[in-house]
Amino acid sequence: MTTQDISPPDTRTPPVSQSEPVERQGTQSGVLALIERIGSVIVPIGVALYAVLYIGVEQMYAVFGISPQQAGIDQSVLLGRLTGTLVLLFLIVLPLIGAAVAAGWVVDKLTRGALSRLIQGDGAGHGWPPSSAPCGAARPTGAC
Known part of the structure; x- marks a missing residue:
């Protein structure tokens, strides 16, 4: 018997099952899952409200021939007003x-x-x- 005929011992670790994380993710429950579900509804609604608010402000200032930026209204001011209104x-x-x-x-x-x-x-x-x-x-x- 030669040394070439003997294979080295297998030192590799057994493969990790790929289905485990998917199963845990599918059965996820609790507060985090609730927040994710609520966020998937609230975020698009918030973006749509922000877009409508921004378009409305642009049209309101367009009547006077200026842009909202020229009047000192930038997007951070609009976002702050929208957030404050929604919180109230x-x-x-x-x-x-x-x-x-x-x-x-x-x-x-x-x-x-x-x-x-x-x-x-x-x-x-x-x-x-x-x-x-x-x-x-x-x-x-x-x-x-």
């Missing part, structure tokens, strides 16, 4: 939404759930109110 809008709208939800909850509690039953439907033919009978002839088919 959210600071006003979010508490109003919270107050509406709280008022609905209070009315639902005062009516002992009649409001939620009215909104969800009366449940006729769907086994409402649910009975303690086992699934079968005593209960409607959709109730099990």
Whole structure:
């Protein structure tokens, strides 16, 4: 036997599975995934609002025959105004939404759930109110 016939021992590391990161990425959940989903909607809306605002300001100053830059309005000023307006809008709208939800909850509690039953439907033919009978002839088919 010669030294050429003997192969050196395999010192390579086993290949890493490429499907692992994809699986983790597909099942990503939590706050980061929520922020990414919200960002994928909010960013295009923000860009569109900014573009409309900029075009509107340009047209407003075009009436006077000057550009917004000549009047001292540059893009950073417009972005700051847009951001300030959106922040104030959210600071006003979010508490109003919270107050509406709280008022609905209070009315639902005062009516002992009649409001939620009215909104969800009366449940006729769907086994409402649910009975303690086992699934079968005593209960409607959709109730099990």
